[in-house]
Amino acid sequence: xxxxxxxxxxxxxxxxxxxxxxxxxxxxxxxxxxxxxxxxxxxxxxxxxxxxxxxxxxxxxxxxxxxxxxxxxxxxxxxxxxxxxxxxxxxxxxxxxxxxxxxxxxxxxxxxxxxxxxxxxxxxxxxxxxxxxxxxx
Numbered sequence: 505x506x507x508x509x510x511x512x513x514x515x516x517x518x519x520x521x522x523x524x525x526x527x528x529x530x531x532x533x534x535x536x537x538x539x540x541x542x543x544x545x546x547x548x549x550x551x552x553x554x555x556x557x558x559x560x561x562x563x564x565x566x567x568x569x570x571x572x573x574x575x576x577x578x579x580x581x582x583x584x585x586x587x588x589x590x591x592x593x594x595x596x597x598x599x600x601x602x603x604x605x606x607x608x609x610x611x612x613x614x615x616x617x618x619x620x621x622x623x624x625x626x627x628x629x630x631x632x633x634x635x636x637x638x639x640x641x
Contacts, residue, residue: 536563536603536640538630542611551611551620553591555630557601563640566598566632578624585612592628601632 537559570592587610
């Protein structure tokens with residue numbers, strides 16, 4: 505085999521591998537990144553559930569999934585507040601959340617006898633898609 509043909513074939517392979525890596529890197533860098541957290545809203549003790557898209561592409565079909573027992577275990581009285589129940593168990597699908605935007609919903613307020621246990625954690629999974637239909641969790 506002629507050395508020039510070998511070098512040409514090797515160059516084609518390296519170019520194709522570089523293209524594949526560039527496409528893979530672009531798809532991972534250009535995606536939505538949705539997070540959820542509970543924050544206090546002012547001095548009144550109100551709690552809000554924030555859903556943020558910190559990625560650089562919009563997210564669609566966002567669904568929050570949580571185990572009911574985990575939410576009950578984070579409560580002092582083991583009964584889920586109405587606001588928290590609406591956030592987690594109402595089968596709400598968020599159609600679109602633009603990149604660098606925040607969605608806020610009332611979660612509950614502190615100071616009642618059926619309040620949250622301090623520093624309690626609720627395992628939560630967020631299922632969503634990007635505009636091309638790729639699914640993330």
